[in-house]
Amino acid sequence: MKPEHVLEKIRSIYGWANEATTHSGLDILRDAVGAEHVILTRESRSGPDVRLACNRLAGDELNSLEPLWANDFADAPFNRIPSGKAFRVTDFLPLQAITESSRYQEIVRHIDGGLGASTKLTSQESSSVLFICRSARQGLDFSNQDLMTIDLLASHVIEANEIRIRMETSRNRESQGYGVLNLVDQAVVLLNQEGRIVFINHEAGALFSNCASLSCVNSRVRATNNATDITLQAAIRRASDHDFKRTLHPVFGSAALFRLSVPQERGLPLTVKVFSGSQLGGERYGLSVSAVLMITDPEKTSLFKAEQFSSQFGLSEREAQLAALVCSGARLKEAAAAMAISVGTARQYLKSVFVKTGVNRQSDLIRLVRI
Numbered sequence: 001m002k003p004e005h006v007l008e009k010i011r012s013i014y015g016w017a018n019e020a021t022t023h024s025g026l027d028i029l030r031d032a033v034g035a036e037h038v039i040l041t042r043e044s045r046s047g048p049d050v051r052l053a054c055n056r057l058a059g060d061e062l063n064s065l066e067p068l069w070a071n072d073f074a075d076a077p078f079n080r081i082p083s084g085k086a087f088r089v090t091d092f093l094p095l096q097a098i099t100e101s102s103r104y105q106e107i108v109r110h111i112d113g114g115l116g117a118s119t120k121l122t123s124q125e126s127s128s129v130l131f132i133c134r135s136a137r138q139g140l141d142f143s144n145q146d147l148m149t150i151d152l153l154a155s156h157v158i159e160a161n162e163i164r165i166r167m168e169t170s171r172n173r174e175s176q177g178y179g180v181l182n183l184v185d186q187a188v189v190l191l192n193q194e195g196r197i198v199f200i201n202h203e204a205g206a207l208f209s210n211c212a213s214l215s216c217v218n219s220r221v222r223a224t225n226n227a228t229d230i231t232l233q234a235a236i237r238r239a240s241d242h243d244f245k246r247t248l249h250p251v252f253g254s255a256a257l258f259r260l261s262v263p264q265e266r267g268l269p270l271t272v273k274v275f276s277g278s279q280l281g282g283e284r285y286g287l288s289v290s291a292v293l294m295i296t297d298p299e300k301t302s303l304f305k306a307e308q309f310s311s312q313f314g315l316s317e318r319e320a321q322l323a324a325l326v327c328s329g330a331r332l333k334e335a336a337a338a339m340a341i342s343v344g345t346a347r348q349y350l351k352s353v354f355v356k357t358g359v360n361r362q363s364d365l366i367r368l369v370r371i
Helices: 003-017 025-033 059-064 066-075 095-099 102-106 144-183 202-210 226-240 298-313 317-327 332-339 343-357 362-370
Strands: 037-044 050-053 114-122 126-135 187-191 197-200 214-217 220-223 258-262 270-276 291-296
Touching: 003 025, 003 144, 025 037, 025 126, 025 144, 037 144, 050 144, 095 114, 114 144, 126 144, 144 187, 144 197, 187 202, 197 202, 202 214, 202 291, 220 226, 226 258, 226 270, 226 291, 298 317, 298 343, 317 332, 317 343, 317 362, 332 343, 343 362
Parallel strands: none
Antiparallel strands: 037 050, 037 126, 114 126, 187 197, 187 291, 214 220, 258 270, 270 291
């Protein structure tokens, strides 16, 4: 394999660790040596054992190999070979002995295995074994060049898997910490320094599923309208900027840094508030949140607020509906359109709301609701 091809394979393998590609590192190694399957088994000294397979090997088929790992391979002579060097199984077990065994007939033959190459790498934290197999029926065993390719790529596959495990553990730990955001009745999205999604609470997941104006594209929050999306991405970058974070006032820094309106095909526009991730204390606790999005759908939030208005202040159904829309951020014209009434009628409803609630301005009405 040419050096430039090796480097490309290695880049792709680490791309798997960072989830930048759909090809797993095991698939890359399998294709590089023309194998049928690749299996990675990892025994940890501190955590759970892990067994992975390339995409061709389905879950049930991988599980069917368990007796081989637990018995045959554990006692095989090649298991005692020093780590760090790839070898052919047929150098230690004759192919005829392999193909005549009951294990081969019952399990291995059905997944096009039989000819194998393997390598083991150990570290202070774990021991990892890669097993690469070809079909014994085709009779093409692994060459010395194939073993050299395995030696070149195996350590990178195993290291990429270690990185993947650490990143997954970190994401799970963060997600558990952020789980409390699922109790919030507002859509919340947490983003990392690159603007990629770290966490979406249940409300945000439901909003993205039913909303045409905002969506998740390649782990990013994007607006369908191009001009709105440009503004949104600029706000996210600004909120994630380290230099900008240091300028936040210690008292007033909790306010939204940016607020933008996202038009919808029908109904009132969404309101997106962009906060700096430092306001969650993420940097203090080693978390990866750089920006926070809080998304409000005025029509959705107005549904439960209207009932509160009606019961608390004795408003009529239409008065309560208008008050809820206004307090959710809708302008009077937008609220009138959502209710299919004229702006003049909306003003009359609003005056009645002021009388019954004892306030004189919309800002006072909003403050009253937030008390």
